[in-house]
Amino acid sequence: MEFLGDLFGNYTLRTVGLGAAFLGIVNGVLGSFAVLRKQSLLGDAISHAALPGIALAFLLTGSKATIVLLLGAAAAGWVGTLLVMNIVKNTRVKYDSALGLVLSVFFGFGLVLLTYIQRMPVASQAGLDTFLFGQAATLLARDVATIGILGLAVLLIVLAVWKEFKLLCFDPDFALSLGFPIRWLDVLLITLLVTSIVIGLQTVGVVLMSAMVVAPAAAARQWTDRLGAMVAISAFFGALAGAGGALVSSLTARLPAGPTIVLCLTAIVLVSLLAAPNRGVVWKWARERVNRNLLQTEAVLADLYVLAMRHEDLGHGHPISVLRTMSIGHGGVDRSLEVLREKGLVRVTADGTWSLTPSGLSEAGRLSGKREEGP
């Protein structure tokens, strides 16, 4: 208890944890839409493209206020996205090439500006190049408030136009035919995505931002088939990884926050991919095993039934070797017999052979009747 008290009492921890959690929520939500629209890597591009915006904002205004830099970042991110869309629309250059080009060229340009600023007598660039890796530890309460307010605004907008966004992502042609202004909704969605990325750059850094956008959504998709639930779970995962990663990072020496958060996200993704019901890899494998066992058991039961029908004495026992021969191809005789015996459908006779019990007979009869009826 005291430990927790220390934890929450610690200003830095509170600030960083809260900030990272907010970021996780907002990016989890917007990331869901990005991932569903196959725009997963757009987040990567936007976060890299933001760099020259930050540098230019400083150059033009001389101010290093967070809000100014954020606006610059957002503007650059937006311009970058616009450029990608334009290139793809007007030329034969493909989407991935346009992304890679804008990402790297903008970032390179940003570097030029950054290093140019570094030479300037006035500027000290600390605060500008933390955007590369993020420095969550230097988050101030003021910054967290900014993140919180902007994040809240983003979430409220998403809530307001929820069904419009759903329609936009699922069937834009149909949406257009209903009269919805698809172009503007697209612009809005991208603006929200740019915002959610830009407010996270300071904390997580440029390189790892794409993970914050993609991972929670990819993980959440495994747990549900409904959009609303997916977005909520994604937000939850984002918050979990954000707060958890920030926590672990501040408690451990020399563990930078950004990468720690990303590793938490990766862990969540892995668990989701393996263990989620219905889609999870482990789940599917387990279900296949169960199905296969069931099939084998039913086959053995059917074999016993066939044997019984050929005998006048329905209770006559058959040695296991016969059953094994009949079951070549699907196997599992021993296990099946055990299962059947536990269910009271078969029994072992005095001489070690196997036969159906009365309930086994009726069950087998029922199953064979069903099989004759066909699918």
Add this chain to the structure above:
Amino acid sequence: MTSVSGMEPAVKVEDLTVAYGERPVLWDVDMEVPAGVLMAVVGPNGAGKTSLIKAITGLIRPVAGYVAIFGKPYAEQRRLVGYVPQRNSVDWDFPTTVQDVVMMGRYGGLGWFRRPGAAERALAMEALEQVGIAEFKGRQISQLSGGQQQRLFLARAIVQDAGIYLMDEPFQGVDATTERAIVTLLKEMRARGKTVVVVHHDLQTVPEYFDWVTLLNVRCIASGPVEEVFTDRNLRLAYGGRVSYLTHHSPGETLTGGEGGG
């Protein structure tokens, strides 16, 4: 070209020209769809059939021409028109359920910001029953078969309660049972006074399923009642050469080889 006298045609297309880059896919197309008919739009691949539907619904901008829905521009008459796109235009892996997709048909009626509620859910269930997939209402859409997916799209259209329906290849890739069910549904809709225009790929079934037909090959070759318009000559004009249908049909059916055309 005959038209039902007196009433405004459901869809009137004049001089419609649509081009992608260099090539025109629709050239100066004139077409009228009288109210209350069940019309097929047929033509070879690349004939502009999908472009016609998209141009009518305003999804693509024509280079020239005019579309009127009951005499007024499409933008003013959106509520009256229901669009059923091709099945492959959508990602079926999207996390949404059958019921959810049907309710999307009501979004137009709800307008901005409002959420679908109990009334919309009820309408959705009705539509699902009508197309016969009510039992799947909670399923994620990728778990449906092709035929069930097509029925889902139809349910979404029904829920819009439109007066005119434009459907792009609804019979593509569905099993025989679903095909029969869809035809029955379309005929019911016509009986209730709806106008249905269907982009269709199977010439064999045109006389059986539809009462009007438009033959399209970049230009409108002919448009009118099936008995008048679905002739050897027009088919040859539309398909520009051998059409297997022509060699398989038996005399005594609707095709007479006489003068047709509109």
Add this chain to the structure above:
Amino acid sequence: MTAPQVEIQLIAVVVAVSCALPGTFLVLRRMAMMSDAISHAILFGIVLAFFVTRDLASPFLVVAAALTGVLTVSLVELLNRTGLVREDAAIGLTFPALFSIGVILVARYAGSVHLDTDSVLLGELAFAPFNRLEVMGYDIGPKAFYLMACIMLLNVLFIAVFYKELKLATFDASLAGVFGFLPGFLHYALMALVSVTAVGAFEAVGSILVVALMIAPPTTAYLLVDRLSLMLAVSALLGAVSAVAGYWVAHALDASIAGSMASVAGLLFGVAYLAAPGRGLIAIALRRVRQRWEFAQAMLLVHLYNHEGLPEAVRENRIPNLPEHLKWDPRFAERVVATARRRGLVEIRDSFLFLTDSGRSTAMDAMVG
């Protein structure tokens, strides 16, 4: 120009050319973002190799990089094959994870040694000349140059030897498999090559700029030429130009050389985007204007032809009605008609438009084509 300046430019050119070659295939195979993924993920391999060898200059690092590149691609494909994650999401999940592990390992265990993650990302060409290669007591030049020259040679050799197979595999993976060209092997070999190139270039330009040099020149070339061999050559050339020009811009501004190189590469793309013959924005705009005009001519003729002899002709073929029917601006309609008359395709009688014989045949040709 001083000797270090020449050396820097030489290194820059070699780096750029080394990147442009495999980059061409990445762009054509729609795997551009893999360069981004690999160049970040390599940090993981480098760090692990460093822990083993404790030597930043060890060639073992290059091997580790190649392996990491292959690992990255394999993981992406594994994720994709589960059917649970799309390919773009798979990329966006894999490289941040690997990169994060690398950063954490560096922060916790390599802090005392100068393995600066910054320099992995950013690189600094300006320092390259200071690291000399000595052979038998003779200083023959900067290490970076020889390293990158070897890598460039490797790239050239690989492409030269497997040119036919690469060309086929890039454009039709299934067909290549049928001929026994093992597109799978080629695929991983290419990725290994990308990784090796990336790690070699790190010291000079850092990972982000590797992406720029691998993507921008080939994409620019893609707008300019149509043949693979030409595309390779033009990419290399554009890369070299970006390298030299970038250096001088950086020199003038006293800014990051690598960043300048990327910016110049981007600028070259921008120029091509605007002005590429046939494909650039200007060419497209001009073509649209020309087409609109030609279209209008043809439309007029086809319209007249379609309504010829029909009752509506009375209404539709009067000049004042044209703008309304064809949705044309009245003055535009006037010009179209005037041009058609001049070309002898239509004539006016009693304020009605009629097709001439020549106009009619032109109309029929337009509809068939």
